[in-house]
Amino acid sequence: MKKVLLFCDPGIDDSLAIMYAMLHPNIELVGIVTSYGNVSRKEATTNAAYLTWLAGRSDIAIIPGASMPMNEEDLVFYPEIHGEDGIGPISPPNNFQFQTYSMDMVRLLIEKYRNELVIVDLGRPTTLAIVFTLFPNHIEMVHSFYLMGGAFFIPGNATALAEANFYGDPAATNFVLNSAHNLTLTPLNATQSAILTQDIVNVISNNKENNYSFMINDIFKYYYAFYKKSTPGIPGAPIHDLLTIMLVNDPEIADYINYDVKVIEDADAKGMSYIDYRPASKAGKTKIAVKLHYELFIEKVKSIML
């Protein structure tokens, strides 16, 4: 059983990743650390708590993290992609109440699951960078790290050059990329192919045993409407964060290259990620998913979501 501590900013694709983790028989979600990103920290936190509550799992610790990037001017939200509240047209009830824990809970969870804990970060890496500085002696007790972010030699999605998570806080991203061990990255190179189509979503949302089936179609339609406008002709919507968490249990869904990753922190190229990909360059420490095995991806999504 993989013990996963999830950092995220739900967000539609983050929400689908949470659902997947909650439904997966081989993943134990031990906590969710929320931060600003697609929406504000307040909305991301409420959404994470709501999704756990819907599955009767309010015992999962909800831990609010960063409310803004290292450089406050970088703070941008994306309601046009994820909706005003973050889960497309779905909003948690107005009077929705839930318990939250302080960041010290992260330390306690690392200790509790010493050498076993997998940290998956699906949002801006600000909060994870803070964890590295708050608990430096605990980091080596973490088993491995998975991050969604970056775009290598392909267009970005936040700007022409940069992917949204890395663009949101490039300084924190560089810090995490330098400091994390056993790190797997899912950049846009792989996640932009992790497309769910309306047909697949119909099948998933017809399965009434899934606690989330009532909302999956509506949130997908909202998200896909954005992608239809931004990428004319796209057959479905890329669920970036879903692929990232899937790799924890099913690494064979992608092919990888290993390089040290850097992110540009200023000017027009802010958030742009790069590796030294010249033929004679040395291999590095970060395992980067660059190619998706699409049939396998869909087979695994269906097997869990159904």
Ligand code: BDR
């Ligand atoms: C990433 O940015 C966010 O908007 C998504 O949730 C995903 O984590 C894709 O670039």
Ligand code: CA
């Ligand atoms: Ca995200």
